[in-house]
Amino acid sequence: MDTDYHYQPGDDFIELVHRSSYWVRAMATTMGIWPSRYVTIRLPWYRRLYYFMLLMHWLNTYLQTEFFFRNLGNLSLVVQGLCSFVSITTTGIKVMRMHAYEQEIVQLWEALEDATFLKQIRFLRKSTVGRFALSPSVFHNRWHDSHIRVADRGTIFARINQLLADQWKEVQLNLRFYTLVVGLVASNYSIIPACSNLYNQFQGNAYNRSFVYNTYYPFLEPIKRRSPLFELLFCSESLSGYTTWAGVVAFDGLYVVMVLYAASLLRLLRDLMHETANPDLTDAERATELPLSVYDVRWELCAERFKSSHHILLLYSQRQIDMRAWSFSAMSLETFSTYALSGDPAKPCYVLSYKGLMIMLDCGLSISSVLNFLPLPLVQSPKFQCLPNWNCRDSDIQLEDGEIKECCGCAFVNSAPEFVPPLEKLIDFSEIDVILISNYTNMLALPYITEGTGFCGTVYATEPTLQIGRFFLEELVEYIEASPKESTARMWKEIQHQLPVPLNDVFKPKNWRHLFSMDAVNRSLARVRMTGYDQKLDIFGALQVTPISSGFCLGSSNWTIVSGQEKISYISGSSTLTTHPRPINQTALKYSDVVIMTGLTQAPHVNPDAMLGELCMNVMMTLRNGGSVLIPCYPSGVVYDLFECLSVSLDNQGFTQIPMFFISPVADSSLAYSNILAEWLSTSKQNKVYIPDEPFPHASLVKNAKLKHFKHIDSEGFSTEFRQPCVVFCGHPSLRFGDAVHFVELWGSNPLHTIIFTEPDFPHMQALAPYQPLAIKTVYCPIETSLNFQQANKLIKELKPGVLVIPENYTQPPAIAPQKLDLVIDPIPDKMIIKFKRGEVIKLPLKRKRGRVYLNPKMAKAIVPQEVQPGVTVSTVTGLLQVKDNIHDLLPLEPTREELADEHKSKPSGPPQPYSQLRTVRYEWGTLDINLLLKKLAQDGFTDLKVEQGSAEEVTLVLPSEDTIIKVSEKSTEIVCGGKQSLRLKLRDLLLQCVQSF
Template structure:
């Protein structure tokens, strides 16, 4: 079995498993970190951003590279990093398994720009929420007229002259702009929706099953299982009590190999404490007359936060403060979260059967406590009032409506921006907006498994082998300082980095063969003992999609072999009785480590010795061939003839 690592970031997983002539991709995440090196793209033209000075040095002068406080930014639409696919032929890819909607954003690049003809599996909520995330990215990209045509900075002979850190990225020439809405629609039409615990046949090699991972709506871990091996993919899982179905841990047990990825990016932080800190920072800002901007994705943790914040604001006397949710997919996101009741935790499901909306944001929208808008133009200006709380994208602060609010409030020392998504370092996200008067708080709410939790989980499920990113097993950092948080498993561990190919010792000794009904009807069974019947089988072996079938062979060229087949276990007492009738005398037997030893004398006083072992029998007659054949016949008579 081989595992290919295509991603350099453990929280944006993409790997490929190759086993038994089947090739399966596990997730296809899109790394958005490169977007931080681009200039923000505001909806309304910003004089400050449009008049940034060009970056000039002794090696090059560029109108595309801008200088803000000594930091270079690319004046173009943001681009993103795809999984590494140069050493893998996607034409041979049989299937793609998607674990959650955050880990599928690179899918259109694979299905629409590569020769991919395999199958794609994801749960229904993952499919629909992933579509919303893709549509939001496309909308942010297409509504602004900034061109990507100036790509001089990506030419190989110029990259080395770019200012740091741009000249340090080895894959900068492979960064890609976002796909189109047509590519999104064509891509998602190829995805087959599945349910948790539904078994899917993957070309006869594996039964593939999705399990609840507890991370977000519809999120899954995957099991690839055959009668002889079991591979588990453990990605982006959580044991915290949020809105999704809880983690299905039991089904992960007895795995030959567990592929682990997607652990918390802030393992030292407690999500509940960070939510409390978020609420306190929000209340502090609002009570001082300031506004709060929360850059966020349009789905995921935002559903839980809306409930927590509204309850807290009511208790703090801030119930009259409006909450705005601005995204081109805000309406669809809120609607989908309420219609997927069967994918929610038990507490939320109980509300569905009352019937009540599982989330309180349905009531918040009705009372206009929460107001959502697709953009800043369609009615938002008519109701906008301050102070307020605004949820807006994108968390990287390079595209989306969050850029407009950053420009509007950056000089307001009463206002605050609170970062809740752990995907982007907040100092880098804020860099093009410096100097900044508004307050910035970092409350990265990441309820995925931390290292302590995953160590305990691994002790419970007891895999035979563990495959995981190399960064998860480092007990020391680059400076030799001991790291408290890392995976410490008591099983053989196989760490990997981007571009690595691991060869794992998962070899099958047997294949399952099905006998056709016609051939089975021709078998002649012989009884070995009271509980076992056996028969010799002759047929033609047919193999298709890893399924082996033994059928009647109609070929007339087969030469029939009428030799007897012997089977069974030699009964020592019966053998001693037959030897005695043969005329052997002074027969004695003794138990040995390997089986039995039998000593005897023939009528001619010649010694003989028989050694019976589990897998062989030795007859020693000191050159007397006639005696050896007579003893052999006695042994054969003790066996079953087929």
């Protein structure tokens, strides 16, 4: 190889790659990649990386210039922009390493390349008369004068191309720098000792610069003053060697380039603040190598372009977050990892990974986002139509007419409501093997996960969870479809930071989604397999999961997950109170290695019994005054207890003629189904079945016409039966859709009526905000039967877990009662508590130490233990170890027919000899040769083979005709063939032929 060759202007850049393949491949190998798809950007990938760094450098210069000459009227905007570039550049190399996001990277770059904002930037070329000490106007005139060189008005990309040609020496130095630091010093990422040594060598250097700078100082000095890359790639004099050393240690050797550039940008930001206030600087002193727009004085245009390009910065910032989350997802095959996909502990969604299995624990749907939307009345409402529109005067993005409405100082979106599904970018839902549902309130996001995502796993839930969960989903879909919106509001998300409260504070509205259809619900629920309490379920031989009663609601369950010697308990939505469900089973949860606890009460500051008494008192007071009561509710759950308690109070207070109405699209199904679930009820409720009697009193209330149920307010017979005063139970508790919207509009102006909120999912004042002003009396009586913090702490002490995993919210008092320091999970003496929040990936401190192997009975009989010392006996075992579906079986070696025939003829004396199977045993080692495997598969008749490249060390081979997948990674090889034993053995033999052996 000609190592002395230098790239000259006009030479073929690709030819340089061929001539210098050694250091280019060394750089790529150290990065862990040899890209194949980046070439689709039309240029070599490392040149595109060079583009990326240069572009960040020039954009930074452009922003500084804007601030110098215009100031944009907003210092924070400039600071935000420069800090964004620091964040972007320090993520650049990591972004380029992530193969899973190659397509997104290409799209982001093309978005930059096509941006009108960037194409309009022009740069000046240095003139022959040196620096100008002129005012901007005189300079501009002379620039266009005939005796001065004409400006270079090429685009930023043309200018970068020219820089690549002009600065070929530094380009090669940069690549050699990568090879030296990355390939030699940072071999296998063991770089801390080497970097420490280098730092010590250069620490006393007179220049007091980084070791990188000092190493290349003789080469860089001649071009230092004319190279805009000098500041980009190497530390300036103001940076210490220790900063560079810390940068090299961070992640890998290539990362140091971006760390140095980030530090340089921070220094530039400091200088920017200093020079802006310096009255001694003239405009001419800033007139070299700056955008022409500075001298054209088109400030408004520049400001507009900057604002319109702001979405590019947001895209890069979002990509940084995604990359950080992705980098945490690497897991050991021998450890448990947990992914937190939900930020609401009351609506949990987590994923547990182990030995290649992905188990989702619940899939709760956060519905609180609907509070930011206007209610959906059953008929057109003059009140909502007449609300004033909100318009943004400071944005280039125009909202559609009526997209945002204002009511009493709050802004609401005039569109169909949107919901917050579990976090999608952290994990691929198609890789989920099993979903375990703990109760019906935690399964409302199931269609988002199973439909349209490639999901092909299994969902487990108890029978009541499935059926009542269906009621919840059907009701939700019917409510939304009953009041369709003509248009969908989208533009408000682009200017969220400029919107008034509460819209400017919502979290990532671009991730919100519209509700699914009823077809999606039916397809999703068809995947659910019903299970019973204490039923042990095998998960691909690796885990055993068991649902046990949690005492929270009908069919609610906690789950135990057992793997060999390890036990994990998942506690979600549990209750120790005596209500209608079967009591909690604490015994099965004891002495777990890890307990994951979530779903605690959302109203820890109140007692549910006291709230129930206050509810009954307020109902009686309203009825005495001639008013009616509205109780927004769900179609199942606490509402059953409200029927029972309120009917007794009405009888005791002499209101026997006051009717109760239960209005829901699934009202009749819910009432009927609750009375046939005796096995899932408490002992007192079960005993009523054997009298015989109805377990719930609402059956007799319906028979006696004290409780009347209808699907909708326009259902047949409702107008005839409806009379006031009365008590109405209807949905939805958010007051954004359903029949509750009608009753709030109907009774809202009358102070005799009362609306009582019992569901803690929604802050009642926010629920009422779009209806203001209101005269109706409002009472907040949250009735939450799940564990409070005192009960949870008591339960934890009794369970004695090895490690406790809880949401971060449980370690600090709730926002509704910040002064109550007892509303937290207490520390456990000598035990570990792991906290997590949305988007985090945590490794559970469980390390697989032993595995279980099943010994064939025939082999067990042949074992003859020999005592080697008192109390210790050993025996040798010879057999065939078979691993299938994570189950290890030790089988006896069976002789072939030929061996049996030879053995019968010769009739040998003495002990039997090992069969030829043992004589031909070979021990495999090394990595799998993919190319050889592809060749052997083709030779064996697998002609429809498809190869899918995953990460750097992962390849997936798909055999469509056999419905088989072979996953090859650095640590394991997995064959998924749908139970075809002969095919599995055939593929296994082919795989073993493609590794080294002895």
